[in-house]
Amino acid sequence: MKISNVILMACAMACTTAQAATVSGGSLILNIDRNALAAGVTLDNTAAPSIYVEEFFDATAANRTQTQLLNDNTPLDWSDYAANEISATGLQYAVNGLTIAVNPGGRQNRPTTLDFDPNDLFGTATGSIGLGGVIRFRVDVDRPNNRILMGDMTLEYHPELEGASPGRSGWLLVNHIGFDADAFELFDVATNLVGNSLTLTGNLGYGWGIDHLGATDARLSDTRIGNFSFQTTVVPVPAAVWLFAGGLVGLCRLGRPKERSRL
Template sequence: MKINLFNVVRQIPAMAVIAVLTALGGAGAQAATVTGGSLILNLNRDALIAGTILDNTPAPSIYVEEFWDAGAATKTFLELREQNTPANLTDYAANEISAIGLEYAVNGASIPPNPAGRQNRATDFSFDPNNLYGSANGGIGLGGAIRFRVDVTPPSNRILLGDMTLEYHPELENATPGRSGWLLVNHIGFDADAFELFDVTTNLTGDSLTLNGNLGFGWGFDHLGASVARLNDTRIGTFSFQTAVVPLPPAIWLFASALVGVGANFRKWRT
């Protein structure tokens, strides 16, 4: 069967194109994403320790041993796990660093290739500014990694969390008091919910989007004995997030214009 491309194009009704434009553009729907900014974690050391059940020595059950910001995107998984490892693991007082003010930069829409073992993600988040919670899709890539020391026998006593994405999952919203649909998802080493976000306040004004709230354990901590604290919605710190909102290209308008152009060109060619 021979298909006449001109007839196919000609059969696209003009009113149908207008209807699509009205539904996707004229009705006020907008598409936006985010660029720049950062997310800052403030972990409550005592709450973090109390939420896990590992306690084989006088050392804390878990503590932050090292943190790398987005500047360490070229480091491999093994470098993050092995670099700056203390020579004397029993001197935990000297090995522990502050868990306050850990800053993760927002990744762009494209990132360089990941080194071995890394899963840093580009930002592919999109939403309608008029309906953030009803339209949020994709994830906000965050550059940075944190290494925890846990109180078990080496070499299983180092935990990496990093290459995270900030995501919104509406099915989680208000599942329990204070619970939001926002998650911080770990992608380095294994994919798992790193932190669940609670008591979130959102401010979307002009080209600025901010989120603030509390942190809870994600199920990625369950293997450290934190499942009870997670199921009890235990708060283990705070977070703040700030970024800029930018409009996405009006792709539907470009597509519709292309259809009209194709039809016009074929009419001209046939004539």
């Protein structure tokens, strides 16, 4: 194969690679409707809500173990449900970077591995967006099994799920702490990619990870239990690839025969 053909193929590969992008920074904000959440969970033994948010740990708690998250801020009076419940709105998760620190015991916080072509997000998206933060729910069963954690999540796009029922988007929030399971399905999602800004907004539904609490019927009915907003910055592939592409362009120029000087 001629050297010129090799150079042209390499240049074409560099141009193709240069279309790849990932995301950096930003946050996901969950607003859970506490009444709708509780209404869909049938595991309800007392006058207390069947499920509610007892605590939220943001990304700054990444160094805490799973056991600490389950036991930190233990209420003095377990029966005082009103005092133990916190607001389920404005729960903010940070977008993880491409690398993360070593997880402490029981944690499964994950890096961001999303890769896509900005010109075809839905047709090319692979990987996932790591999110820092953990919700602790109280459920209406006897101690010590009345707390569950949902966190160390990833935001993922699964095209095979899109349109399976009205409003279903293919976007999922997947729990990784304690067990791997869909925490929330995302419905009615509006995606906006303008310049280097990517935003998603829409509604929350139950994921199958809450089925063991009796939410199966509500999940299969696509019950909405809140809303979310997500914002991040789109960035190109690592600079090394761009430098590689630039070097190939230079190589292409060097590979061209020099014009003879005119007299």
